[in-house]
Amino acid sequence: MSNQAIKKLTLYSLVLMIFTSVFGFANIPRAFFLMGYAAVPWYILGALAFFIPYAFMLAEYGAAFKQEKGGIFSWMQRSVGAKYAFIGTFMWYASYLVWQVSVSSSIWIPLSNAIFGEDRTSQLTFMGLNSTQVIGILGIIWINLVTFISSRGMSSIKKVTSVGGFAVALLNVALLVGGLLVLFFNGGRLAEPITHLAHSLSASPNPKYQSRLSILSFFTYALFAYGGIEAVGGLVDQTEKAEKTFPKGVAISAIIISIGYSLGIFMIGIFINWQNILSLPSVNTANVTYIIMNNLGYELAKGLGISQATALIIGAWIARFAGLAMFLALTGAFFTLIYSPLKQLIEGTPAALWPKSWTVIKNDMPVHAMIVQSLVVSLLILLVSFGGENASAFFNKLVTMTNVAMTIPYMFLSIAFPFFKKKASIYRPFEIYTTYTWALITSIIVTVTIGLANIFSIIEPALTNNNLIDSLLTGGGPILFALVAYFLYTSYENKIRNKKIKH
Structure with a gap:
């Protein structure tokens, strides 16, 4: 068998690769915390209006280029x-800067759960600094440590990524099997009851998600859960009988992922009562995963007739496992994303845009650019963590900022798609959208879907809670990055026009 034949992806392996690229376990408990069962319809809408059509767009891009x-x-x-x-591209890269800020600060929550079996980050104090400020300092230390190690070209981090991925896969199994067992032990009773199906699928138990605008703003979370499909476009030429296998693989993956999210949200309702567990002020979008897994372990132990004291210990150990799995997965992702988006930005764009030192590749890494990146991220962490908010609001804001910043760049690719289809000079060996009209309609649907979701998410704090600062932070970040990119490229164009650099 030739190497080429060995590398070809079958339908099964393609579905598996798409699933591992897109499906994120933490999205399930976060969705239940924000919306309860009412998260399910939004996840289904996200798959139909965004995930499937957008994945097909990227597939065509990937095949052509x-x-x-x-x-x-x-x-x-x-x-x-x-x-x-x-x-x-700059906005896409900048979204990973926001991701680094978020994860540099929130990665201590899974580590705390791995060590103590619970989130103790809100109790951190040091030399008069409050918990949010201490977490910010830890985040700055983390980003610089990862930058230092990654700049040495360490490849062993891939082992951490694979171990973390396997551990997170076990979490999904634990949620599914554990939820079914608790349902059996409780005689089919749900901890979060469904009294009226239509009401449960439309009304959130979370008091912050009661208005129409706040519910619509949740759609950004649902879209973010389908993030990562950028990797799909590069799989077309590696797929066996791509013209048939690829669209089938994307469709099957989308169905499995959307059902997986919906089923996972339902499973949480089996053993979690929202008012009793998730209404506490200490619960936030960053630690809710570990609180829910802790409760799963506790309810399983109770169902088996184990004493309450032992059940509490089992719950803490399940939370420890969840913390360790998420910490390993985030660590592996961090070591990859600290350099790969930056490297693509610098190597893909004209070299004259950047200082010469930034374009120097050492140990297969843009070391000087990585150092500048770590300084920028450190400054952002400093600004957010010393902003005077409590830990819960701090983490919630970071998650929202990440969702908006990481989904807006998708619009650039969807807007460009009709232009891509109209250019006859581009050879397209693989096509799902066989007519320009169909491509244009799909592009509009995807662009409007992403745009409206982000608009709702941005304006919701200002209109609902009169919190103009949150709206400015959430929407201002992507706008700022777009302006920086515009002026950077305009400056580059002016230099070329004035013949200060060679073509």
Whole structure:
């Protein structure tokens, strides 16, 4: 058998790769915490209006530009133009800066659960600093440590990623099997009862998600749960009989993932009563996963007739396992994302855009650019963590900022898609959207879906709680990054026009 034949993905392996790229366990408890059972319809809508059509778009891009080194920059440059491509790519990269800020601060929650069996980050104090400020300092230490180690070109971190991925897979199994066992032990009774199906699927038990606008803003979380499909586009040429296998694989994956999310949300309702467990002020979007897994262990032990004292210990150990799994997964992801988006930005775009030292690759890493990146992330962590808010509000804000920042760049690729389809000079060996009209309609649906979800998420704090600062932070970040990208590229164009650099 040839190497080429060995590398070809079957339908099963393609579905598995898409699933592992997209499905995130933490999205399930976070969705239940924010919306209860009412999260389910939004996740289904996200799959139909965003995940499936967008994945097919990326598949066509990936097949047409499979030889291009610049990734999504090359896709948009060839389809629309260089400035548009740079702004979209820069915003995509900037979203990972926000992700680094969020994870640098929130990664201590799974570590705390791994060590203590519960989240103790809100109790952290040091030399007069409150918990949020201490977490911010730990985040700064973390980002600089990871940058230092990654700049040495360490490949062993892949082992951490694979171990973390396996542990998170076990969490999904534990939730499914554990939920069914608790349902059996409780004689089919749900901890979060469904008295009226239509009401349960539309009304959130969370007091912060009662208005129409706040419910609509949740859609951003549902879209974010389907993030990671950028990796799908690069799999087309590696797929066996791609013209048939790939669309089938994407469709099957989307069905499995959307059902998986919906089923997971339902499973939590089997052993968690929202008012009794999740209404406490100490619960937030960052620690809710471990609180829910702790409760699963406790309810399982009670169902088996184990004493309450022992059940509490079992719950704490389940939370420890969840914490360790999430910590390993986040660590592996962090070591990859500390350099890969930055490397693609610098290698894919014109070299003259950047200082010469940034373009130097050492140990297969853009070391100087990584150091600058760590300084920027450290500054952002410092600004957010010393902003005077309590830990719960701090983490909730970071998660919301990440969701908006990471979904807006998707719009650039979906807007560029009709331009990509209209250019006859681009060879497209793989096509799902066989007519321009169909491609345009799909592009509009995907773009409007992402745009409206983000608009609702951005304006909701200002209109619902008169919290203008949160709205400005959530929407202002992506706007700021877009402006920075625009001025960077305009400056580059002016230099070329004035012949200060060579073409």
